[in-house]
Amino acid sequence: MTSDEKFMKAALAEAKKAAAEDEVPVGAVIVKDQKIIARAHNKKEKNGCAVDHAEVLAIKKATKKTGNWWLEGCTLYVTLEPCAMCAGAIVNSRLDRVVYGAKDPRFGFLGSLATLDEDYPLNHKFQKQSGVLGEECSSVLTAFFAAKRAKSKKN
Amino acid sequence: MTSDEKFMKAALAEAKKAAAEDEVPVGAVIVKDQKIIARAHNKKEKNGCAVDHAEVLAIKKATKKTGNWWLEGCTLYVTLEPCAMCAGAIVNSRLDRVVYGAKDPRFGFLGSLATLDEDYPLNHKFQKQSGVLGEECSSVLTAFFAAKRAKSKKN
Numbered sequence: 001m002t003s004d005e006k007f008m009k010a011a012l013a014e015a016k017k018a019a020a021e022d023e024v025p026v027g028a029v030i031v032k033d034q035k036i037i038a039r040a041h042n043k044k045e046k047n048g049c050a051v052d053h054a055e056v057l058a059i060k061k062a063t064k065k066t067g068n069w070w071l072e073g074c075t076l077y078v079t080l081e082p083c084a085m086c087a088g089a090i091v092n093s094r095l096d097r098v099v100y101g102a103k104d105p106r107f108g109f110l111g112s113l114a115t116l117d118e119d120y121p122l123n124h125k126f127q128k129q130s131g132v133l134g135e136e137c138s139s140v141l142t143a144f145f146a147a148k149r150a151k152s153k154k155n
Numbered sequence: 156m157t158s159d160e161k162f163m164k165a166a167l168a169e170a171k172k173a174a175a176e177d178e179v180p181v182g183a184v185i186v187k188d189q190k191i192i193a194r195a196h197n198k199k200e201k202n203g204c205a206v207d208h209a210e211v212l213a214i215k216k217a218t219k220k221t222g223n224w225w226l227e228g229c230t231l232y233v234t235l236e237p238c239a240m241c242a243g244a245i246v247n248s249r250l251d252r253v254v255y256g257a258k259d260p261r262f263g264f265l266g267s268l269a270t271l272d273e274d275y276p277l278n279h280k281f282q283k284q285s286g287v288l289g290e291e292c293s294s295v296l297t298a299f300f301a302a303k304r305a306k307s308k309k310n
Contacts, residue, residue: 051244064204069202083247085246088264
């Protein structure tokens with residue numbers, strides 16, 4: 001298992017916590033010096049706020065831990081391609097690198113609809129990699145929505 | 156004074172609070188049924204987190220107040236054109252309308268670099284208006300940065 005896969009496994013564990021809480025299962029971790037400094041999962045429904053995606057919550061935890069909004073030397077691992085809001089939060093927080101699992105053709109802003117830091121002349125660019133444990137990340141989402149559909153058919 | 160100008164004045168008062176706290180002076184309010192339900196200003200430095208722009212903090216307060224992530228019937232007033240992160244947060248939170256004061260040619264995602272909800276096939280579109288008390292909103296920012304430059308020349 002590569003180091004990227006190991007950290008994506010930790011993000012997947014967060015995604016599974018989200019599923020257990022009936023949230024769209026997306027999980028994220030932030031890594032610095034090969035150590036996880038923040039773990040978070042989507043809490044949109046629980047917190048009643050559409051800002052509370054896994055990536056934003058992980059960034060907030062990481063800045064609290066480091067005491068600095070500038071997340072230099074940090075890598076974000078997230079199970080699903082970030083949306084425009086989260087891609088913007090990554091640019092604003094100056095993360096060095098983003099690794100994601102499944103692509104999001106509907107809302108993804110790091111390769112699907114756009115690649116935020118490459119398509120626009122913003123003040124920060126970062127490395128990115130997709131498809132790490134992509135099938136596993138994708139299947140957690142597929143299973144969640146299939147169970148939702150099955151439940152709504154029963155009712 | 157129009158109703159839009161009245162609410163932008165309240166956003167400007169928030170921007171001035173940010174300036175007093177040595178934060179880039181951007182302020183925002185969220186209005187529902189002609190009443191302000193949330194007021195916030197940029198707290199990036201104080202909170203040590205680049206996610207804590209005025210718009211995001213206002214959205215979080217508004218959802219806490221309404222108990223719903225879906226900010227239907229709400230208008231966001233903000234002194235500066237929202238960045239990609241904030242434009243994404245507006246889409247995710249389904250605000251009906253956004254009114255902003257000054258344009259942001261470097262980072263603005265509601266008319267300058269892009270118009271997020273119009274340029275991409277996202278699942279929410281909203282009304283938008285720019286230039287409401289634009290000069291006043293702009294001059295708060297200009298004065299802040301001029302004072303910063305003068306101070307750094309002295310030191």
